[in-house]
Amino acid sequence: MPPETLRERAKIALGRLEKCDICPRACGADRLAGEFGYCRSGRLARVSSFTPHFGEEPPLVGSGGSGTIFLTGCNLSCVFCQNYDISQLCEGREVSPTKLAEMMICLEGGGCHNINFVTPTHFVPQILEAVVEAREMGLSVPLVYNSGGYDSVETLRLLDGIFDIYMPDAKYGTDAAAKKYSDAPDYTRIMKAAIREMHRQVGPLEIDEDGVAVRGLLVRHLVLPEGLAGTAEVVRFLAEEVSPETYLNVMAQYHPCYKAYSYPELSRPITLKEYAEAVTLARAAGLDRGLGI
Secondary structure (H helix, E strand, O other): OOHHHHHHHHHHHHHOOOOOOOOOOOOOOOHHHOOOOOOOOOOOEEEEEEEEEOOOOHHHHOOOOEEEEEEOOOOOOOOOOOOHHHHOOOOOEEEOHHHHHHHHHHHHHOOOOOEEEEOOHHHHHHHHHHHHHHHHOOOOOOEEEEOOOOOOHHHHHOOOOOOOEEOOEOOOOOHHHHHHHHOOOOHHHHHHHHHHHHHHHHOEOEEOOOOOEEEEEEEEEEOOHHHOOOHHHHHHHHHHHHOOOOEEEEEOOOOOOOOHHHOHHHOOOOOHHHHHHHHHHHHHOOOOOOOOO
């Protein structure tokens, strides 16, 4: 993408912080003036840590790791969040665009295959202004957008041609569960529209001869106890409305934490049977890329 186009996208995104509508909540906070929105974030990006990460999906990790930048705050309020100290308690520090760009360069210089922004939804403008500087510094590896799936299509369109890999969650197949456990009204419609837009931009996941992802869509779905994640609808949507070639990671690592013990139905880990049933549903829908059982 031409540098002037990238700068213009960053300018447009930053302007939208004045009455913030970067995410679907459109809470209207004046983040340019330092006011915090629902995401508990203001003008500057806040970073918890940045490091090569070897625990992500294999196509992102390769031999050199995924260069993860863990951003604090979130536009979701998941009662079972396993990173609640970062997403809900906002443990981290504010960084300038230049500092954020330097983090990207450091990770690429350390051999990471990509720059992986974890929970980027509410910091799209700040990321874009930092990418402007990082490109000027020589950044060349793919950019990964690793989100909770509660993303605005209008905002995602600003990223077209800039981000190479999208890795959203498809957390729920029903709005009732999304509202109860993540305070996310209209989640399924918003998530589906976002994933369609992501797929439009980058298509199915492309992996090179070394087994490393270079472009495309990778979707995560965390299995919850008692089928609460609505797996059947999630896999139907992905197979029928996105692509049967969608790379899907059906995740088994749910365990109660944060506020989950206040919800009896969430107060235990999932069983092997529950996980196997979710994988069976995915396979029956025609999805088999990324499945691990």
